[in-house]
Amino acid sequence: MDGASSTHFVEERSSRWDELDAIVEKATKKGLKRVAPAELETFLRLYRSTSADLARVRTLGVDGTVVDRVNRLVGRSHALLYRTPSEPLAIGAFYRTDFPRLFRQTWRFSAASVLISIAFFLMARSVVGAHPEIVADLVGGGGAEFSTSHHAGDFSERFQAAPGPLITSFVTTNNIGVAFRAFAFGITFGLGTLYVLIVNGAMLGGFAGAYEQSGLGREFWFTVLPHGALELSAIMIAGGAGLAVGWALWSPGRRPRIVRLREESLRAVRIAAGLIPAFVVAGSFEGFLTPSRAIAAPVKVAVGAAAAVVFWLYLIFAGRENAET
């Protein structure tokens, strides 16, 4: 085809392109739903013809700016047409069914995460129990100094010194950060996630061992459990989400790693995000329940434990009415 007919072609189609452009512009601004049905039909017809035109202008060798223009136009139309039907920002449905189902789909990894955490918790606890001098490295000062300077009053005093809102705000954001980190580092073939879980478990074990050594075990657990039961559950589940991504990279099966990475991480990130309310509740406990002088310690523990139990029951049983997907 010669130059004259290619310019003729461009000239002939220009008006259609303009028409399509006008509709795309409108639909991008207002959303496809607001476009009148008749106009929608025009849009589809024009999209098809312009797609064909794109192939034509590429082979005709017309002016590069024209090819670029048509390419952009088809690209924008395509984006409108094949947009994923607005994915659930529907939070209600997510928590009614999707979130607990996602948890159950990946429960093995959560279980692994819990086991790893417990293993390193116990290990650190027994090491510190057997070698109290390690406490010095953990908290500074010798073991003896530790046990004399930390008596029961001090310990709960520390929590009561800072006001509730401050603790809640700090602890909640911090924990959400830890949870997302545990998930995100799944992309390092799970190694980063393991690191987060091990540090988390060993830290708690070390402190538990140290306080139990000093005869403050009871106070320690009364201070940790009210908020810790829920908080630690959620962090371990986030770790499970990270392990799921890591495992998909180690053992992708027959499909490319990159595809498995995409599938698993798109699924697992929703688990991590779904845990946010649990951290808010746990953070509120830590700011207001744990340090409260008005509530007896066993009651605090009972409330915390109850919250954790409800959370686990929810994860295991919610959204089972319909067939699992």
Place this chain on the structure above:
Amino acid sequence: MHEDATYRLETPDNVELHFDLAGPGSRFCAICIDAVVVGGMLLALVLVAIIIDAALPGALSAIKGLKADRTFLTSVGVAVVLFGVAVINASYHLIFELFWRGQTPGKLAMKIRAISDDGTPMGPTQVLLRNVLRMVDFLPACYALGGVVCLLSDASKRLGDFAAGTIVVKEGAVNYRAKTDTKNAPLAAPALGANPELLPDESRLVQNFLSRRTELLPIARGRLADQIAGPLYARYGGNWDYAESYLERIAVGRHRDK
């Protein structure tokens, strides 16, 4: 390694779409701009908190019988600020990329946009995922890991892009939506009464020059016009005044006009 920075996408209707990929450079610039914007927002938050902190006791004591617990109020204030800082840090990219269809102020300034691999706007989960993985791409500092991965990958992707199935594309130097150059409008639309005397290649050359000349530096524009017009004049003759005017006229077959 990639030979060009074009991402080719076959649509379900068998159309091949081309996207210009944004490189690590423009993406890093966008991140820097965003960092400045976030910094500004945090600063504003702290300033507002300081002003409230200074003004509040006076305002409260003005109300009769109300004795404010200063320590408690301060702690609530600090809690709100801490929370605000965390929320801004965590949600800045999320919110903008979600509601500005893959752009943030930095990306807007650099004329780049994050979209889904399949050419459609990103869904909420994709936005969340690519931004959660920022913390990995950031390591060990200043997006070093993400930058290296981006350089080595075919489609200029950082880890977050791989996981979420997203790419970052240029909105384009030739912005179709920009206002057309009205002064040269009749010539920018090349088809009008094209000169049938010219060979296809010649015609295309002239049209390309005319439609793009405003993008050229003046000196390059003049030289290029001479280079194109000279041989044409030698072949077709007509009325020569200066090169660009000759090209304008020969494009529509009026090169013999006075």
